[in-house]
Amino acid sequence: MKYSASKENHLKAIFHLQHEQGIVTTNALAAALQTRPASVTDMLKKLKEQKLLLYERYKGFRLNNEGKKAAIQVIRKHRLWEYFLVKKLQFGWDEVHEIAEELEHISSKKLVDRLDAFLGFPDTDPHGDPIPDSQGRFLQRRQISLSELPLNKLAQVSAIASQTSEMLELLQYNHIQLGTRLLISRKFPFDNSLEVKIRSRPPVTLSAQVAKNVLVKDDE
Amino acid sequence: MKYSASKENHLKAIFHLQHEQGIVTTNALAAALQTRPASVTDMLKKLKEQKLLLYERYKGFRLNNEGKKAAIQVIRKHRLWEYFLVKKLQFGWDEVHEIAEELEHISSKKLVDRLDAFLGFPDTDPHGDPIPDSQGRFLQRRQISLSELPLNKLAQVSAIASQTSEMLELLQYNHIQLGTRLLISRKFPFDNSLEVKIRSRPPVTLSAQVAKNVLVKDDE
DNA sequence: AATTAAATTTAGACAAATCTAAAATTAAAA
DNA sequence: TTTTAATTTTAGATTTGTCTAAATTTAATT
Known part of the structure; x- marks a missing residue:
């Protein structure tokens, strides 16, 4: 369609x-x-x-399902074109969005799939966002800092940016490690500290400094 | 604009x-x-x-001049995208037109120029049509058979397809050689023979068979 | 030259996408 | 729980590009 x-x-x-x-x-x-x-x-x-x-x-x-499928195809096109512009045409990652906004509306499905193959089936665009495959599946998920995670959104810890032993100790104390599923239950604007919930555990509080260094991905 | x-x-x-x-x-x-x-x-x-x-x-x-300039930019985009589709994405030359009809309307001038460089500044598209350069100049002209040349349109002989000695003899007799400027002054539908004029000479008549093997380019 | 035919333009309508201003509905506050 | 405020929707207009049917202009024929 x-x-x-x-x-x-x-x-x-x-x-x-x-x-x-x-x-x-x-x-x-x-x-x-x-x-x-x-x-x-x-x-x-x-x-x-x-x-x-x-x-x-x-x-x-x-x-609904149809709408999501259609939206994902547009996103796929957008991100593949961005990848093309940066990797093949030497654009900076910060100047490709507008052009991709136009290119994403080119309709040929065959074009998109050929472009995908030409680019080597990349799974992440130049901004770090995942590129859905030909069937609309996201094989890669977006990695963001815990401090950017929206309230009440379940996510999974995917990396720790700054690996000082003090930091790791603090995280371990709070039962946070790679793969831990968590969500932010409250945000305190005063110091940007967060209340974080891990399943079947009492909530813990993390400073903005810690949150900035914990990277998470959407959980599905 | x-x-x-x-x-x-x-x-x-x-x-x-x-x-x-x-x-x-x-x-x-x-x-x-x-x-x-x-x-x-x-x-x-x-x-x-x-x-x-x-x-x-x-x-x-x-x-007018402005209109021509604008048209040429569109043609440039169309032909560069066709070239891209065939040479980089492995499309057949006969299946790229429709897609290029969409791509030619993407507006970014920078995109077109980067694409041009990426493709190695080609001067001919997959159908043999010339690709104008960034300034709108056609460096290459289209080569067509003399039998396809419109009436009264000045052209220049650019190649002879079938180089039998009999053919060359006939052409020489009629003062036609590489670089000769000529135009078709009459077409005879009965046998598709042509009356051809060369500057300051009496017109000569060529058979359809000969015309088919004389290749010409637009004269400017 | 008058008539007929072909080409071109106008008049008026329509669909898609957008807007402003006003009305309807829902949410928030007193 | 009224009243007020914010959100959302409707009604009606506008722009761009297109169409049909009728009118106008130009070209071709008799």
Whole structure:
């Protein structure tokens, strides 16, 4: 199925917001797309019409399976083109986004798959984001600092940035190690410290300094 | 300056028709673009408005300098992408046109120039058409058979396909050799023979068989 | 030269995507 | 729990590119 560039942009933005915020609001989507809430509402109706979106007026919305599949294909194209621009055409990683915003709407599926092969089936784009494969599967997950993790989002510890023994001791004391599944249950804006929950354990508090050095990936 | 995909398509089609037919008509353009004459007229007004086109109603039209420059940039993009698809992504030369029709509308000038460098500054696309350089100059001209040359269009002999001695003798007798400037002054549909004029000489007649084996390039 | 035919343009409509301003609904605060 | 505020949606307009049908202009024929 082929969708207009504008529809693809909406699908992609909803997918990202859904992923990061759990729930998507009309205002948030309008802000993400640099457009107006009224315009978003118009588009939501069309996407629902095309059975890409679960949506009832005033009651929020989210992509259904079809919508997610479509969004992932756009993301795949975007990230493959970014990879191409940086690795083959010598662009800087910070100047490729705008161009990829255009390239991602080229429709040929065959083109994307050939490009993928030409690039050697990369699984991470120049910004560190995972590139879904031809079937829409993310083989790699995005690695971020624990301090960037949204509230109540389950994640898994994937690396420790600064491996001083003092740091490792502190983490070990708090039962945090590679592979530990955790989520942030509270954030304290005063000093940016975090309350972290590990399954079937009392919550522990981590300083901003520690959180910055714990890298996590989305849990599925 | 940036133009819509539809405008770029019109500019490109006018450029080609202008080049091949000398004069462009509303109907011919509509046919080339698979659209309606009325739609073409609408677009002509907009292109005139934007000072890309010399146009007065009912009196025909042609691109001005600005229009030509814009058209050539689109053609450059189209042909570079075709070259990329065939040489790097292993597409067949006969399956790249449609994809290039989309890619040619990506706007970044920097992208095109980087792509050009990545491809090694090719001067001919996979169909044998010349690729204009970054400044819009055609360094290579298209080679076609004399039998495909339009009426009254000046061209220059660039190659002889079948070099039998009988053929060369015949050509020599008619004062035709590499570099000869000529034009077709008449075509005889009965046997597809041609009357050919060479500057300051009486016209000569060539059979379809001979014409097929004489290759020519546009003269500038 | 008058008539017919072909080409071109205008007039008016439509679809997609967007907008502003006003109305409806939901959420937050007093 | 009213009242107020924020969010979301509707109604109606705008822009771009397209269309059909009718009118106009130019070209071709008799």
